[in-house]
Amino acid sequence: MMLDLLDTPAAVIDIPRMEKNIALMQQRMNTLGVNFRPHVKTTKCVEVVRAQIAAGAKGITVSTLKEAEAFFAAGVVDILYAVGIDPSKLSRAMMLRKKGCDLKLVVDNPAAAAAVGEFVRRHGVRFEVWIEVDTDGHRSGITPGEDTLLEVGRILQDAKIEVGGVLTHAGSSYELNTHEALQALAEQERAGCVQAARRLRDIGIACEGVSVGSTPTALAARSLEGVTEVRAGVYVLFDLVMRNVGVCAFDDIALSVLATVIGHQPEKGWAILDAGWMAMSRDRGTSKQSHDFGYGQPCMLDGTPLHDYILSGANQEHGILSPAESEYGDASTSQDIRARFPIGTKLRILPNHACATGAQFPEYHALQATGELTVWQRFYGW
Amino acid sequence: MMLDLLDTPAAVIDIPRMEKNIALMQQRMNTLGVNFRPHVKTTKCVEVVRAQIAAGAKGITVSTLKEAEAFFAAGVVDILYAVGIDPSKLSRAMMLRKKGCDLKLVVDNPAAAAAVGEFVRRHGVRFEVWIEVDTDGHRSGITPGEDTLLEVGRILQDAKIEVGGVLTHAGSSYELNTHEALQALAEQERAGCVQAARRLRDIGIACEGVSVGSTPTALAARSLEGVTEVRAGVYVLFDLVMRNVGVCAFDDIALSVLATVIGHQPEKGWAILDAGWMAMSRDRGTSKQSHDFGYGQPCMLDGTPLHDYILSGANQEHGILSPAESEYGDASTSQDIRARFPIGTKLRILPNHACATGAQFPEYHALQATGELTVWQRFYGW
Numbered sequence: 001m002m003l004d005l006l007d008t009p010a011a012v013i014d015i016p017r018m019e020k021n022i023a024l025m026q027q028r029m030n031t032l033g034v035n036f037r038p039h040v041k042t043t044k045c046v047e048v049v050r051a052q053i054a055a056g057a058k059g060i061t062v063s064t065l066k067e068a069e070a071f072f073a074a075g076v077v078d079i080l081y082a083v084g085i086d087p088s089k090l091s092r093a094m095m096l097r098k099k100g101c102d103l104k105l106v107v108d109n110p111a112a113a114a115a116v117g118e119f120v121r122r123h124g125v126r127f128e129v130w131i132e133v134d135t136d137g138h139r140s141g142i143t144p145g146e147d148t149l150l151e152v153g154r155i156l157q158d159a160k161i162e163v164g165g166v167l168t169h170a171g172s173s174y175e176l177n178t179h180e181a182l183q184a185l186a187e188q189e190r191a192g193c194v195q196a197a198r199r200l201r202d203i204g205i206a207c208e209g210v211s212v213g214s215t216p217t218a219l220a221a222r223s224l225e226g227v228t229e230v231r232a233g234v235y236v237l238f239d240l241v242m243r244n245v246g247v248c249a250f251d252d253i254a255l256s257v258l259a260t261v262i263g264h265q266p267e268k269g270w271a272i273l274d275a276g277w278m279a280m281s282r283d284r285g286t287s288k289q290s291h292d293f294g295y296g297q298p299c300m301l302d303g304t305p306l307h308d309y310i311l312s313g314a315n316q317e318h319g320i321l322s323p324a325e326s327e328y329g330d331a332s333t334s335q336d337i338r339a340r341f342p343i344g345t346k347l348r349i350l351p352n353h354a355c356a357t358g359a360q361f362p363e364y365h366a367l368q369a370t371g372e373l374t375v376w377q378r379f380y381g382w
Numbered sequence: 383m384m385l386d387l388l389d390t391p392a393a394v395i396d397i398p399r400m401e402k403n404i405a406l407m408q409q410r411m412n413t414l415g416v417n418f419r420p421h422v423k424t425t426k427c428v429e430v431v432r433a434q435i436a437a438g439a440k441g442i443t444v445s446t447l448k449e450a451e452a453f454f455a456a457g458v459v460d461i462l463y464a465v466g467i468d469p470s471k472l473s474r475a476m477m478l479r480k481k482g483c484d485l486k487l488v489v490d491n492p493a494a495a496a497a498v499g500e501f502v503r504r505h506g507v508r509f510e511v512w513i514e515v516d517t518d519g520h521r522s523g524i525t526p527g528e529d530t531l532l533e534v535g536r537i538l539q540d541a542k543i544e545v546g547g548v549l550t551h552a553g554s555s556y557e558l559n560t561h562e563a564l565q566a567l568a569e570q571e572r573a574g575c576v577q578a579a580r581r582l583r584d585i586g587i588a589c590e591g592v593s594v595g596s597t598p599t600a601l602a603a604r605s606l607e608g609v610t611e612v613r614a615g616v617y618v619l620f621d622l623v624m625r626n627v628g629v630c631a632f633d634d635i636a637l638s639v640l641a642t643v644i645g646h647q648p649e650k651g652w653a654i655l656d657a658g659w660m661a662m663s664r665d666r667g668t669s670k671q672s673h674d675f676g677y678g679q680p681c682m683l684d685g686t687p688l689h690d691y692i693l694s695g696a697n698q699e700h701g702i703l704s705p706a707e708s709e710y711g712d713a714s715t716s717q718d719i720r721a722r723f724p725i726g727t728k729l730r731i732l733p734n735h736a737c738a739t740g741a742q743f744p745e746y747h748a749l750q751a752t753g754e755l756t757v758w759q760r761f762y763g764w
Binding site for chain 2: 111264315317318363382
């Protein structure tokens with residue numbers, strides 16, 4: 001099967017790009033002297049995760065128990081479930097522990113810690129729990145200097161639950177776009193997480209793990225002193241949001257959506273594609289960044305970006321390809337769109353957000369340098 | 383199984399609301415004297431479509447060949463594939479025709495019409511083709527007065543392909559929010575589509591079908607003279623976008639995402655839910671409407687809206703519930719968010735866009751008035 005014979009829309013992974021992304025991140029982590037624990041929520045795909053582990057990753061990060069179950073079934077044992085545990089999910093987590101999965105849970109508040117403690121007492125199960133730290137105010141976690149941090153540590157300690165470590169995620173890195181700002185945030189992420197670990201250790205809690213990470217900060221950090229592991233997800237495929245953040249180039253982006261031209265609006269200079277938001281996702285992550293790519297960046301079948309066009313609009317199964325506003329001018333509009341992109345033309349669209357776009361597809365089509373294609377299943381749901 | 387025992391996040395369909403939405407639309411179409419052909423892209427769920435057909439729907443509309451295949455396998459024969467045909471999908475369409483599916487294809491340009499003609503000549507298959515008409519400039523289709531309309535008609539006629547009708551979709555109705563504007567657009571949609579059919583008939587093309595529709599125009603039209611059928615999709619569940627358009631109320635919305643409180647940021651007045659954008663979708667359709675609901679409208683477990691809160695932010699598996707800006711004040715912020723929504727609290731979030739939110743889930747949990755729950759599978763992909 002060749003790329004131009006695939007049914008469209010299709011999610012295509014460029015294997016050489018993916019392998020390069022994996023290798024560069026792992027080398028960076030090796031150089032910085034920390035373990036690397038990739039976040040598999042980006043792809044939910046066993047073949048991708050095997051490539052990450054083969055390159056040197058130690059354990060994985062998941063965002064759902066379904067991911068934990070699927071990757072444990074595929075042979076991964078060391079799994080960090082990096083979303084604060086909902087007490088009603090503890091039975092399902094216990095099932096994994098009982099089967100031998102080294103599942104680590106996360107809490108960021110006394111009530112959840114107490115609920116885990118109560119569950120452990122009642123069921124006699126052993127859980128390892130990590131405490132989530134907030135180092136940039138963007139979402140969850142306890143700020144490193146707060147009393148609540150020690151309170152949560154003591155609740156776990158009193159319940160004889162192993163506190164495996166602290167973790168943080170500087171997700172606000174997605175809003176930055178200079179190397180200096182990213183370096184500063186990476187240092188803030190590191191320092192805050194190390195501080196939290198030290199405070200817990202000072203009251204006699206072992207707290208060996210110090211886990212930080214987001215793709216931008218992982219790629220910007222100059223020092224990771226005191227950190228034991230880094231987590232990152234989207235680096236494996238990259239996307240237009242990461243390009244705008246400044247941590248990848250167009251030709252590092254390993255995910256694209258293959259689409260076909262099915263119509264035109266010649267007066268408007270539009271070509272209509274069979275990839276709408278159901279294929280691209282509704283993610284408009286570039287809309288507030290330095291360069292807005294609409295629903296994606298069109299490329300030729302060989303991957304060459306068509307910089308004077310963007311996917312400017314999307315309905316469920318229709319995408320609107322139109323001249324990019326930033327380059328709007330003679331080059332784009334002087335030519336009849338029907339001649340430029342005839343009916344049946346296949347294009348590849350780089351996505352705003354690889355995690356969101358991938359989730360729209362039951363499978364990836366993995367493309368080797370030879371042009372050979374392999375189907376890689378991915379899963380969804382909870 | 384009771385609602386509060388479901389694993390979260392879960393997509394819940396309120397059956398009495400859905401049944402009411404189905405009945406009211408069907409009654410309206412009966413009164414207006416037209417057939418109703420629901421668009422099944424909203425739910426991709428056999429149980430929902432069976433309820434629509436039981437109420438009187440004649441045939442269905444689909445947005446992908448996978449939908450056509452799935453619903454034909456479930457016993458639906460009369461299927462309109464309402465996206466301009468990509469010539470490379472004709473083999474797959476032929477398979478359905480050969481199995482007895484009354485599949486209708488759509489074209490809106492001479493090249494696609496010629497490709498269907500060529501395919502028919504080569505394979506000796508019989509296709510019924512409808513011509514897409516553009517009545518509001520928002521996407522695809524040929525404007526009713528254009529010469530291209532007759533050119534496409536003649537290409538099909540010359541290839542001895544039955545032209546089953548013309549269809550249009552006034553998707554710009556989603557941008558309106560007054561009954562008068564919707565009535566005017568519904569009339570524009572009707573008149574344009576009828577005009578296109580008349581022009582084709584004038585050159586000897588039968589063109590019996592005149593198919594119009596979007597949920598807002600279907601609910602606003604005063605006359606459908608000359609129209610044979612109406613299509614609509616999202617009306618079956620409704621959502622916050624439709625509430626802002628003005629065609630439903632909060633308590634007509636039949637889809638909600640069940641979520642659990644897993645954390646807080648007390649200083650910010652936030653509760654963190656286990657429903658992020660992976661559950662709600664990235665659809666921010668209300669962001670440019672009269673009322674922006676963020677990623678959704680939280681409700682109590684019994685469905686009562688909590689109007690002083692919205693889901694203001696979302697990461698992949700984290701949703702941020704915060705005081706609604708429009709009502710920001712004493713009521714929302716004076717109370718400790720931890721006391722208002724303790725860890726483990728279950729909430730139901732009304733979505734911006736039912737089509738996008740449903741697509742994130744492998745199944746719906748259908749809730750009867752008695753509180754009984756049934757799993758309804760849905761599918762995705764192409």
